[in-house]
Amino acid sequence: MLTISGITKTFGAHVLFEDASLQVNRGDRIGLVGPNGAGKSTLFNLVLNQDSPDAGEILRQRNTTIGHLPQETAPVSDETVLELATSNLPEADEYRAKSILHGLAFRDRDFERPAKAMSGGWVMRAHLARLLVQQPDLLLLDEPTNHLDLEALQWFQGYLKSYPGAILLISHDREFLNQLVGSIVEIRQAQLIRYRGNYEDYLVQRQANEVQLLAAYKNQQKKIEQLQEFADRFRAKASKASQAQSKLKQIERMEKIEAPVKEGRSIKFRFPQPPRSGQRVITLKDIDHAYGETQVYRCMNFIAERGQRIVLVGPNGAGKSTLLKLLAGVLPVQVGTRELGLHVRVGYYAQYRVEMLRPERTVLEEALDTPQKISMESVRTVLGSFLFRGDDVFKPVSVLSGGEKSRLALVKLLLDPPNLLLMDEPTTHLDMASIDALIGALEHYSGTLIFISHDVHFIRQLAKHVLHVDAGLLTHYHGDYQYYLDKFAKLAPVAPVAAAPPPRPKDGNQKRLEAEARQARHRQQQVVTALEKEIARLEKLQQELTAELEKPETYQKPGHAMAINRELAGITEAIVRDVAEWEKAAAQLNKTSAG
Numbered sequence: 001m002l003t004i005s006g007i008t009k010t011f012g013a014h015v016l017f018e019d020a021s022l023q024v025n026r027g028d029r030i031g032l033v034g035p036n037g038a039g040k041s042t043l044f045n046l047v048l049n050q051d052s053p054d055a056g057e058i059l060r061q062r063n064t065t066i067g068h069l070p071q072e073t074a075p076v077s078d079e080t081v082l083e084l085a086t087s088n089l090p091e092a093d094e095y096r097a098k099s100i101l102h103g104l105a106f107r108d109r110d111f112e113r114p115a116k117a118m119s120g121g122w123v124m125r126a127h128l129a130r131l132l133v134q135q136p137d138l139l140l141l142d143e144p145t146n147h148l149d150l151e152a153l154q155w156f157q158g159y160l161k162s163y164p165g166a167i168l169l170i171s172h173d174r175e176f177l178n179q180l181v182g183s184i185v186e187i188r189q190a191q192l193i194r195y196r197g198n199y200e201d202y203l204v205q206r207q208a209n210e211v212q213l214l215a216a217y218k219n220q221q222k223k224i225e226q227l228q229e230f231a232d233r234f235r236a237k238a239s240k241a242s243q244a245q246s247k248l249k250q251i252e253r254m255e256k257i258e259a260p261v262k263e264g265r266s267i268k269f270r271f272p273q274p275p276r277s278g279q280r281v282i283t284l285k286d287i288d289h290a291y292g293e294t295q296v297y298r299c300m301n302f303i304a305e306r307g308q309r310i311v312l313v314g315p316n317g318a319g320k321s322t323l324l325k326l327l328a329g330v331l332p333v334q335v336g337t338r339e340l341g342l343h344v345r346v347g348y349y350a351q352y353r354v355e356m357l358r359p360e361r362t363v364l365e366e367a368l369d370t371p372q373k374i375s376m377e378s379v380r381t382v383l384g385s386f387l388f389r390g391d392d393v394f395k396p397v398s399v400l401s402g403g404e405k406s407r408l409a410l411v412k413l414l415l416d417p418p419n420l421l422l423m424d425e426p427t428t429h430l431d432m433a434s435i436d437a438l439i440g441a442l443e444h445y446s447g448t449l450i451f452i453s454h455d456v457h458f459i460r461q462l463a464k465h466v467l468h469v470d471a472g473l474l475t476h477y478h479g480d481y482q483y484y485l486d487k488f489a490k491l492a493p494v495a496p497v498a499a500a501p502p503p504r505p506k507d508g509n510q511k512r513l514e515a516e517a518r519q520a521r522h523r524q525q526q527v528v529t530a531l532e533k534e535i536a537r538l539e540k541l542q543q544e545l546t547a548e549l550e551k552p553e554t555y556q557k558p559g560h561a562m563a564i565n566r567e568l569a570g571i572t573e574a575i576v577r578d579v580a581e582w583e584k585a586a587a588q589l590n591k592t593s594a595g
Contacts, residue, residue, distance in 0.1 A: 001026050001064055001138060001166055002047065004192070007056030009042060016042055018190035019056070024138065028166045031177045031199060034187035036387055036431055040170045043187070044068065044140050047168075067136035069128055071143045071170075076123050082111040085129040097133045103155040104129055104148070105316035121147035132159065139167045145176055146428055149316045150454045172432050174199045175456035189258065210260055217257045227251050272372045274419035274447045278342030279306050281420050281448045282327055288335035289322060296322050297472045300336075304420075310450045311459050311481065314469035320452050321424055323469060324348070327450060328422050340420075347418030349410065349426055356409055359398035363388050363408055366397055370416040379415070385437035386411050386430070403429030410438070419447035427455045456481070475532065478539040487532065487582070524588055531582040538575050542568065 002024040009017045016039035024030065032040050045051040046058055048068055060066070079087060085097045101111065104125045110118075115126050124147040131139065145153050157179055160167060171177055177184070177199040184195045184202035195202040227247040234240035235248075284302040288295075296319045304310065304327075312320040325331040326338065328348035340346070357366055367379050383393055386407045400408065406429050413421070427435050439461045442449060453459055459481045466477040466484035477484040545568045548554055554561050 001028075001061045003059040004043075004047075005057050005059065007046065007053040007058065009039070009046065009051075009053050015190050016187075017053070017192070020190065020192045021056075022185060022192045022194065024166055024168060026137070026166055028168075028183070029181045030166075030168050031181040031184045031202075032168060032170050032187070033177075033184055033199075033202075033432075035433070038187040040187060041071070041142060043192075044142060044168075044170070047140065064138060065134075065136040066138045066140060067131040067134055068140040069124075069131055069142060069144055071146065076115045076126075079115055080112050081106060081115050081118070081122075081126050084115045084126045085133055087130060097129065100129045100132050100159075101126075103152070103159060105152045107317075125152070128156075132163075135163075135165065137165045139163070139165060139169075141167065141169045141171075143170055143172065145171060145173050145454060148454055149320075149452075150313050150456075150459075151315045153454045153456075172427070172430060172435060173455050173457065174432060175460070213257070213260050217259055220254070220257050224251055224254070271414050271417065271441045271444065272374070273445070274345065274417045275343060276446075277306050277344045277419040277448070280304075280341045281306055281308075281344055282341060282346075283339040284326060284333075284336065285339070286336040287326065287333060287338075289319075289326065289331070290334065295472070300472065300474065302327075302474060304448055304450060306341075306419075306448055307446070308448050308450075309462055309464045310467055311463035311465075312450070312452045312467050312469055313484070318469045319472055320469045321350075323474075324350070324422050324424055324450065324452060327420075344420050345418040346420045346422065347413055348422045348424075349413060350422075350424035356412060357397050357405055359396065361397055362394050363397065363400070364393040366408055367393075367411050367415065370412065372416050374415060382411055382415065382437075386434050407434070414438075414441050417445060417447060421445065421447055421449050421451075423449070423451040423453075425453055426451065427453060427458050476536050476540075478536065478543065524585065528582065528585045531578055531585060535575060535578050535582060538571050538578065542571050542575065545571065 002022075004020065004022040004024075006019045006021055007017050008015075008019060032043065034040055042051065046053055048066065076084065081101065082094070082097060085101055086094065098108075098111065106122075106125070106129075115123055118126075128144060128147075144156070148156060153176070157176060160180055167180070169177070169181065179198075181198055183197065184199060186193045186195065186202070186206070195205045197205070227250055231244040231247040231251075233244075235244035237244075281304045282302075284300065287297050287300040287302075289297045289300075300323075302323070312323060314320055322331065325348075326333065328346055329338065330348060361369070363383065364379070367383055368374075368376070380393060383389075388404075388407070388411075395404075397405070397408070410426060426438065430438065435455070435458060439458060442462055449462065451462070463481050464479075466479070466481060468475040468477065468484070468488065477487060545564050548564055554564065
């Protein structure tokens with residue numbers, strides 16, 4: 001399908017590719033990785049004929065169609081969302097297009113909206129829908145998850161698993177790569193190095209290769225030293241001059257093994273910790289919030305306690321970002337109350353991206369401007385971990401891109417963290433090394449963290465509590481992301497997209513049967529929801545009693561600890577019983593839905 005043969009590409013003195021080759025066959029799922037500036041987007045440009053290699057060639061099989069989704073911007077004119085999704089496709093299946101748009105979280109009322117009236121992120125989703133409707137033989141996707149929320153990402157991931165064409169993918173989302181790709185191509189030392197398996201397999205193989213390469217390099221260097229030493233010692237001696245010359249020629253004939261390039265070290269800097277807050281950090285009580293006629297929350301209540309790490313999940317438009325803004329105080333409370341706990345200082349990352357930077361300062365000056373006394377070396381180490389390296393630190397803030405400003409704002413927040421940290425999609429614009437640095441910083445963060453993210457790896461590493469937001473309702477899952485998936489995801493499996501046929505007229509008997517089926521599903525859903533609420537209540541009570549047993553004063557009252565233990569045993573037994581009931585009810589609901 002696509003053959004990249006011996007290409008070389010340079011920009012000035014910077015060599016991106018040198019005699020690099022790659023073969024892409026039908027059905028391939030390839031993840032393209034490498035550090036910032038390694039040449040990933042340049043390779044896409046070469047494949048798309050938007051640039052030419054200095055040497056070598058790129059051959060495409062005849063009649064092969066290629067579709068490309070750029071990372072940030074794509075053109076849009078006066079067409080509607082649906083027209084954009086079906087553009088240049090006169091015979092496009094409209095039902096299929098609508099189904100794909102639904103999967104990417106567009107609503108029916110969005111279909112006839114002018115695409116240019118929507119935000120850049122939604123325009124990118126519409127272009128992504130266009131590519132999926134077009135279904136080219138080869139998809140080139142550059143950070144396609146950047147503009148997706150978690151649920152749209154899960155739909156998209158499920159869709160790509162059954163995509164009939166080949167996929168060449170750039171992504172910083174390692175979970176996305178692990179789920180999709182069958183091989184990884186790393187751009188390293190101007191070469192395209194292919195590893196079989198997903199991203200985790202690649203890490204293991206690369207480490208093994210590094211060990212072997214280092215051993216081979218050391219052995220060769222030792223051999224060269226021995227040959228050079230012999231030549232240096234005997235080249236002036238007439239009886240051995242020819243032998244010495246032979247040793248030098250032997251060195252020249254060797255195919256030299258290049259010294260392995262050391263990976264950038266993971267960040268070792270210990271971020272400063274915020275002052276300790278009170279136990280109850282923030283409370284929202286009886287909150288109503290609406291945007292015009294659209295009611296988002298009615299009588300909503302929320303409490304966060306010190307040290308909690310909460311991820312907000314749920315469908316697009318459910319109210320996740322609104323909740324985060326209400327917690328941050330960015331949105332004023334319309335009805336109800338917002339109460340901060342004792343000594344609580346709030347930091348809201350989405351807000352800081354725009355408001356906390358001074359354009360006249362340099363990157364380094366901005367990073368150094370914190371109440372914490374931090375050495376220049378440490379600050380530069382942190383900046384380097386978030387892609388500000390070398391002379392980049394002397395750039396004025398005014399010339400930074402949106403992504404660079406986001407990263408700088410993140411550095412400032414981490415160098416002087418609040419004790420209530422609210423973050424909306426913090427991994428956007430970060431590469432994998434920077435995401436690892438951010439995870440490392442937040443793992444040691446002693447404050448309270450509430451965040452929204454579509455990066456499943458990031459969520460798995462940090463979240464200890466999941467709050468599902470849907471239609472203004474908050475459902476708590478007192479466990480990590482896997483715990484949430486085990487309980488919730490069974491109820492809403494991701495279905496593959498298929499072209500929907502036109503609806504057929506229904507007779508009276510069919511309508512009656514469908515109404516009865518809907519009522520049965522509704523009753524079963526009520527049972528499942530009731531069990532989930534009861535389990536959440538019991539688990540909260542279980543946590544409270546466990547915390548009570550950890551207090552020394554509990555044991556000062558005769559028989560008090562024993563009574564708590566008896567109550568705790570009863571609650572644990574009830575949880576086990578209710579979870580078993582929930583599993584049966586959830587299975588029945590899935591069966592009813594499937595039928």
